[in-house]
Amino acid sequence: MKMAGRNAALLFFLAPAFILIALFYLVPLAITVYVSFTDMQNWSLYTLRLLPNPLFNYARLFHMMLYDPDFVKVVYTTIVFTLVTLAFNVLGGLGLAIAVYLMEERLSGFFRGLWLLPRMTPVAVYALLWYYFFLGSRDGTLNAILMALGVIDKPVQWGTDPRLLPWSAWAIIIYVNVLVGVSFGMLIFYSALRSIPWEQVIAARVDGASTLQLVRHILIPSIRWHIMFVTVWQLLSLLTTYAHIFLLVEWGVVDRWWSSTWALYVFTTAFGLGGGGPSSTYQGLAAAAAVILALVGAGLGLLALRLLGFRRMIVPPKGEL
Amino acid sequence: MVEVRLESVSKRFGRVVALHEVTLTFEDGSFTAILGPSGSGKTTLLYLIAGIYKPSSGRIYFGDRDVTNMPPNKRNVGLVFQNYALYPHMTVYDNIAFPLRLKKLPRDEIDRRVREVAKLLHIEELLERYPSQLSGGQQQRVAMARALVKQPDVLLLDEPLSNLDALLRIKIRAELKRLQKDLGITTIYVTHDQSEALALADRIVVIDRGRIQQVGTPDEVYARPRNLFVAGFIGSPPANLIPAKIVARSGSACVAIGDTVYCPDKPLSEKLARFQEVIVAFRPEHATLGEEPAENMVSIEAEVYTVETLGKENIVTLLVGATPVKVVVEPSVRPQPGSKLFINVEPEKLMFFDPETELNIEYIEV
Structure with missing residues (x-):
């Protein structure tokens, strides 16, 4: 009787969360896996049937990785974009957090607010801002500034000029993402720094530490768990982010393939690209790519949790259950 | 160093x-x-x-x-x-x-x-x-x-x-x-x-x-x-502080603590003459309790309020008028709350403070 009551209570409290997870995560996951075994195209339900070889899409992706020059660009772009943006987001966030931590309170509040602006701006507005900034015509902000200064005498196609690729396209998408992403690390690290007992910082000063020594020997070691957490979190979210890049690619300000990460490739393959993009969409192929991305993400996530010592962080609740 | x-x-x-x-x-x-x-x-x-x-x-x-x-x-x-x-x-x-x-x-x-x-x-x-x-x-x-x-x-x-x-x-x-x-x-x-x-x-x-x-x-x-x-x-418990009036007795200044009047010797009485009121202070461990006023001591009548027993000593709280006063006594001394007793203090142990400036009048230059 008692156990039955307990189970009923458990069910009652867990059901809402479980229904949401099932509806918006487990069911779509199952559908995606199924679609990846089909040759679905152009959202036609007629094409939604299992392929003779269900793993054909996967085999095709691996073949593309070796022989399709455009897809090779996607793979390179994904690796470079994820790792470089990650490094900037974590190290930049750490640097910003330490800088505002060491600042006077009023100044610190101002700078923290400033760095949060990109995150508070709607994605489309933010992307539009940088679209105009890097625009290849003489109306582009960067071109206009450099021409006014006399550095260049005719507009540069920053994101698409073959002579600048892939570096310029990579620089643009990384820059645009870092400006948004860096504030996440800054917020987490700043609040972690603030929770270090004030006396420890003073003690280090009295012990003879310069600001650099304080940062190196006290501040950073004190927040090393936060640094690992932000690294993992950012790694996983960078693997799957595409919103900002999608708009820049869609509007043609950067080269399509040298700016497409794996996640964006999944999106454009399934939903197509406006303007000069291909007219056909391939849901089966996109689903297979999405499954691979999910597997890579899950693998990295599990590995990270092991490295972080997730079990050590989950402390059994105190008091009676 | x-x-x-x-x-x-x-x-x-x-x-x-x-x-x-x-x-x-x-x-x-x-x-x-x-x-x-x-x-x-x-x-x-x-x-x-x-x-x-x-x-x-x-x-x-x-x-x-x-x-x-x-x-x-x-x-x-x-x-x-x-x-x-x-x-x-x-x-x-x-x-x-x-x-x-x-x-x-x-x-x-x-x-x-x-x-x-x-x-x-x-x-x-x-x-x-x-x-x-x-x-x-x-x-x-x-x-x-x-x-x-x-x-x-x-x-x-x-x-x-x-x-x-x-x-x-x-x-x-x-x-x-x-x-x-x-x-x-x-x-x-x-x-x-x-x-x-x-x-x-x-x-x-x-x-x-x-x-x-x-x-x-x-x-x-x-x-x-x-x-x-x-x-x-300073002190545990700290010094007792009792407000008192300055009165004239045969031409010199004396201190009236409730009904008790204490007339100090020359240099001190001259200093006291400048005030109408003073705060009298003494340490709880410098006073004793008695049924009768003691000779050569300043004796103040008081009513026992409560007794705290600490093992090596007892702390007796008494009321002088409405002012609580603490006295440290031997562990064997345990007066009944409500009883009337005399607090006896040697005159040399008394301290006097100006209620306005709060200074010990010992430190005031004449």
């Missing part, structure tokens, strides 16, 4: 004046306690000496060196915090070695000095542990070791014993006093606990609301408090 000198040092936080015009000298090798209630400015004073705060005005000297604008890492002071502030991510060894590593001393010298100071404080067997694995008393010793290892000119202690249990506190107190005498480091010890200050220090600085109230040896602040604050703060 060095003399520490403050010259009219003030510290303001916005509009709040934390310290007002403090001029003090801490002699080379002395042990000084800064004693005051919470919020009195005593920790602010310590942090000014450490260099954590900069004074709003005034100068601070270590010997001949003007350190007023010198950051803490250049001052060579050792500081022990109330909560010890050990670095949780370092072992005890690394905590103690930290100040030496910052100075980039050779590895073998660091090792030698860490082990030396660990031996001095009896923590040699704890060197490999982390702070979270230590008891409060052990953490306190590690914090002391970290402060001492760099051979500071000045040792600053901010309520270092207040997080320890009562027994351990008394044990470490004695060790601390011995250690300071052996090392001869100029030591400044902040505390709100007057028994610690009286027990440890060569000299006590009593501070309240940002102002120095009295500077003196433990005997001086106990026997001759400069004002009502010091009289009411």
